Each structure stands twice: as structure tokens, then as C-alpha cells.
Amino acid sequence: MTAPVYYQPSGRFTVSGILGLLLVGAVAAVPLAFVYVYAVWYIPFIYINFALTLGFGLVLGYVLRTVTKAGKLRNPALVGWLGLAVALWAWYVQWCVYLTLLAGAGETESLGSRASFTHTTFDATVFLSLVLSPGTVLGALPSIATEGTWSIFGLTISGIFLYLIWLAEFLIIVLMTWNMPRSQAEVPFSELSNEWAEKLTLPRPAAPFSDAVATKLALEAADWNHLELHTSEDELAPFGRLHVYRAPSDPDCCFLSLENVTMETDKKGKPSEKTADVLEYLRVPPHVCQELSTRFGPASG
Template sequence: MSVYYKPSGRITVGGILGFVVVGLVAAVVLAFAYVYATWYIPFIYINVLLTLGFGAVLGYVLNRMTTVGKLRNPALVGWLALAIGLWAWYVQWAVYLTLLNGAGETEYAGRRFSITHTSFELDTFLGIIARPDLVLSMLPRIAEDGMWSIFTVKVSGFVLYLVWFAELVILLAFPWIVSHSEAGAPFSERAGQWAEKLTFPQPAAAFPDTEATKAALEAARWDHLQPLTGEETTNPYGRLILHTAPNDEDCCYLSLENVTIEVDDKGKSSEKTVDVLQYLQVSPQVCRDLHARFGAAAVPA
């Protein structure tokens, strides 16, 4: 018997339908917003952020639908997320080609920036989106001519294909990662609810030998977890995260991280975390003991 949480793989018909329908609709809405924003904002750096935002928001929507639909099948949810991400990529191309078809006068703002005015025709869009062969056949032509310039240098050919590939990866990876992860999070089948995540404020001594730590905790040697006192400071340090279902005391899982505080040249600090173990099942008594030992203290600066 595994000492780690394993998703049941259960789903609901309503949950799957909600995931797919809301995901497809969200992809269309976000595709329109993304294409219009990149069309009228002639700054490549902002466009990169818009692409990341496109993938992140779509991922967030699918993550929420995974939670609401109580989908505990990471493989199925992951494949559906990839399909919806691919749909989002395809729709944004259909929107772009529609705007390209309606393109009119180009307005220049100096030598480096220009905006081409366009109009959107619903009939044209519906005709394009129903023709995957047409959409795919247009990509080599666009790649040959280029879509935009960086400092008057036209981006085309192989470089443009790389940009498109990165865009596709973002739209596939973000939704897959967050929805797959959520579907694999602890869930109480008895209570019918997701476990709540609690990050203990009391830091622990770091776990330099992760395999030794895993072996000790799998053997129920809880003395391996040592809280740091208020006077101690260490970098890195250990962090304990507990996942518990309020209505099921047997649903209690422990995750550990090594946390390192890094300071850049400007004095700005950032946190780097490395997983030590994830979702180790612990007994209700151990769960209470961990609350008592790590439930109240400040994290080292």
C-alpha cells in the first residue's frame, strides 16, 4: 500500500462537461482579447507578456473548473487541457486571419512603430475557423512575408516559426500544468471535498539529504523534523505544508520543501523552493502533533 496520496481517478459527467464547455468558451474570449491586443500594441515586449497572460488565464480557468467539477483524474484532465489549449491556439489564428483579411490603412508613428487599422467580419471569421486546411496553409505564406519588425528588422522565416512554437508551448503547457496538478491534489472521497492547504509558519531545519528524509518519514520517524527556535536563522530552511479535509480527519497529507532566500545585486530578496516530498499520508495523531510543533512561529528573514 502506498504511503503517498494517489488520486482515485473519479470524475463526474457534469464536471467534465463544465470543464470542456467553459474551457472552450474561455479560449474563444481570450483568443479575441489576445489577438486584438497584440494587433494594436506595437511593442514586442508587451506582446510577450500578453502571450504569457493568455496561457496563464486559460490555465486558471481550467484549474477552477477542475476544482468545481471535482475531477480527480489527472491524466484525463491533462489531455482535455491540452485539447483546449490547442483550440485556443487555433482560434487566435482564425481571429488574426480575419483581421488580416479586413486590414486597411497603416498609420505610422515615426520610423519604428505602425498600426494597421482593420475591421472584423463575422462571416469571414466563421468561414475561416471552419477550414483548418486554410488556416494551416496560410502559415507558410505569413512566415515568408513576416508579421512584425523589431527595430525595423522584419521577423520572418525560421525565427518566426520559433516564436509561433513558443506561443503554442505556452498555450499547451500552462493549462496542462495547473489543471493536471489540481486534479492530483488530495481529495477526501469520504467527505467529497478537496483537502485544504495549510503552510506552517514555524520553519524546520533544512533537508540536505532528501532521500534520507523521505525514507525516515516513510518509516514514521517524525523526529527527523526539527523545528527552528525563534533565535535561529538559517538559509536554506525547511517548510512543512499540510493538506487536510475539514470533515475527514483521516485525510491528512504532508508535503516538505527546502526554501532558499536569494538576494540580487539590488538587495531585492526572492524565494526559491525545491520539493522534498509531496502528499505523504500521516495519521490524525501525527497531524495534531505537527500542528502543535510547527503551528506558530515566524519564518526566518
């Protein structure tokens, strides 16, 4: 019996791809940092600030993922390290922007009893001097943490709690900009035709893979009949989902991923999906790939 084959990135890259990732990432981080800091400065609500931080990381991660794809970088470890470098730069720039606004801070305006914001001006000279003085930027953080610069419900946030907030923001930015381009570098790529495989999510659900290990072993043994169509009429019943990856110019480049999907409802009754991977990037013969695409593709009639 032939041993199962899972896709493994070749690790190949180009110098232009690396330089493009660093250059585009570094440039994109600057306007994103400005938008992020200004939004946080003028929207003094911590739960919204968390969403803004997540958005900052997601947009920058998306930019890096796009450049990773365009540059055909197939080395996940290298891409991850490059993403980390861009994340550190983005984190540093946003602090430079914040300290510049802090230096230009004026009167504080109240927004009721629970929040307020401070008017400020931006001085490009101060900003550029901070960008070129990392010691000054990093040295300012302890004093800011001691005194605090913002409050919630009348309580000034400072000390260890403020450090924890900063740490959470840092980790969000780093994880997004590290993981998103790295996951792109792991996507199947045809070295023969020099192109990424295109992902196709098959629309018809499969019966749920209640025993993930058994499903994995069955497919590794080429038992494709193990995959069955989902027959339950319950819209909230769990089911399986198939993803097929095929390179347009390389018929032999065909890979299969599976995931279990469970439906959850919130307090308002709104449903949402929760997914769990069963297997990822298992190589399948071209004819099997076509058969699965037909069987789990759009329903006829």
C-alpha cells in the same frame, strides 16, 4: 514496519465534470483569445508579447483548474488530455482572430523608429468563416511565415525565426492549460467525504532539508522528530516549508508535503524565493498532522 503511503488519485470522474471542463474551457477560450490577439496587435513589443502569451495560458489554465476542482475530477491523465484539447482550440481561435484582423488591416502608424502598429477592422463574417475552415487557417500560416507581418528594430520577422516564435507561444499555451488542471486532479481527495483536502501552509519555517533523501526516508519511517524548527536569524538563509492537506469532514485524510526554500536577490537587491520539492502528499496519522500544525503553526505570544 508499515510501508509509507503516498496519495494516489482514484481516477474517478463524472460525465458532467468532463462536459463542464470542455464546455467552460471552450467558451472561455474565445474572449481570452480576442483580448490576447488585440493586445499583441496593438502592443508591438516582443518582450511584452511574451508576457501576454504567458498571461493567456495562465488565465485559461486557471479557469480549467477551477472547473476541475468544482467537477471533482480525480483523473490527472484524463484532465491533462482534456486540457490539451482546450489548448488546441484556444490556439486555433486566436489564429482565427489574428487572420480576421489581418484581412481588415489598413494603414500602418509609426511609433518612433523602433516600432509601429497597423490599424484594422474586425469583420464577424470573416471570423466565423475562418472558424469553420481549419484548412484555410492552417494553409495561411506558411505564406505569413514567408512574408512576415511585423518587425522589430526595422527588421521584418519571418521564416524559421517566426516559426520558432509561434512554437514558443504554442508550447506556453499548451503547457499552462495542460499542467494547471492536471495538478489540481492530483491534489488529495477524500473519497469517504467526497471533498478535496484543504491545503494549509504552516507559517513557521523548518530547518532546511539539506539531505532530501535522508529526510524522505526518515519521514517514511515515521520519524517526525526529524523535522526541526528553523533557528537562523538570517533572512536570506535557506529553510524548509511544510504544507498540510486535510479534508474537513474526514479526519483520516491527512497528507504532508515538504519543500526547500532558498532566497535569491536581483540586481536591485529585491529578494525572491526559489523552491524545490522534497516530498509530496505523504500520508500521516491525524494526531501527527495536528502536532505538526501546532509545532509549525503561528508562534504563541
